[in-house]
Amino acid sequence: MRQPSTTLETGPKAKERLSDVAYDAIKKDIITHRLPPQSKISEGRLVDSMGLSRAPIRSALARLQSEGFVYLQTSKTQLVAPLNLARCEEVFHLRNILEPDAARQAAGKVDAEELHRLNEACAKNYTAGNADEEYELLLANKEFHLAIVRASGNDLQAQFIERLQDIAMRILWVSLRVSNRSIVWSEGHLEIIEALIAGDGDRAYKEALVHLTNGQDIVNQILKHSSVLRQVNLS
CATH class of the missing domain: 1.10.10.10 (Winged helix-like DNA-binding domain superfamily/Winged helix DNA-binding domain)
Known part of the structure; x- marks a missing residue:
């Protein structure tokens, strides 16, 4: 440290x-x-x-x-605290319920410039194995999602989702280390951004849910087929 x-x-x-x-x-x-x-x-x-x-x-x-x-x-x-696959499933399950709903509420209320800036930070290349750079990438991804939630105006929901995001960062960090590349956030983010700026709540909900479930599938595949699980108590 x-x-x-x-x-x-x-x-x-x-x-x-x-x-x-x-x-x-x-x-x-x-x-x-x-x-x-x-x-x-x-x-x-x-x-x-x-x-x-x-x-x-x-x-x-x-x-x-x-x-x-x-x-x-x-x-x-x-x-x-331990980190296991059951906890991963719980975190994604709750995010899939709460974050698309927040995106629907945030439609037409977001700061487009901020979202594009954070999305560019999410797509930034990083040095595989460099914990500081990986952490910055995860922070950018977290802040992107929280910017949407905060725009919804539901402060209690934002606080709870921030807690989920922190747990998710522990999970996503493992997937970065295993895959030696970032999970492809940028493309899914662009679809969400377009819907939010257009004020289309239903589309924002759909794009947010698709983005989250696609990310969950990628992470699950990485975690279930990697020897790194034994090293981080994710078995």
Whole structure:
């Protein structure tokens, strides 16, 4: 884990910022499997590697626990949450229900320039095996979908879908590593963008659902036929 840059600040706001720094760094390591599923989390090692005190580390781990990324094995032992094929199916099932509906509600309300910018970021080439570049690609994909959900105006739905997107990033990261190429997001995104800009809610719903189910099929094929499953507890 790379040490995040910190400043010598004091007070509640500074502590909150340090907690956010720790949260972002640990979450990234979980998503990119630098902290693999079911691996033990050591507060002491995180303190040493990040150069932070125990307070922001503990606050970050508590937040990650509430979001399902970390769980307590014993009163003193925390583990990274497991990732299995059943969980993958659950995540896609919920996304297939919620995100097309959000796209229908967002039709005619989106920021076209923002969506095209994020779509270009999703189609960007990356260096296979470079966790930082792969993570940026996944973040762009997440932000593309969240931009649509937020445009729908349903804040509660947006919060829930963001949680699903974070779990999906752990799954999609494995597929990037296995395939050594990005899942083809850009073409499906263009169809969605066109429908959203045109204000065609029914078409936006259909294109979003087709995009999600196609992506699910690709991921399932990769995950079910790869030896990488054994390395990341996806068996």
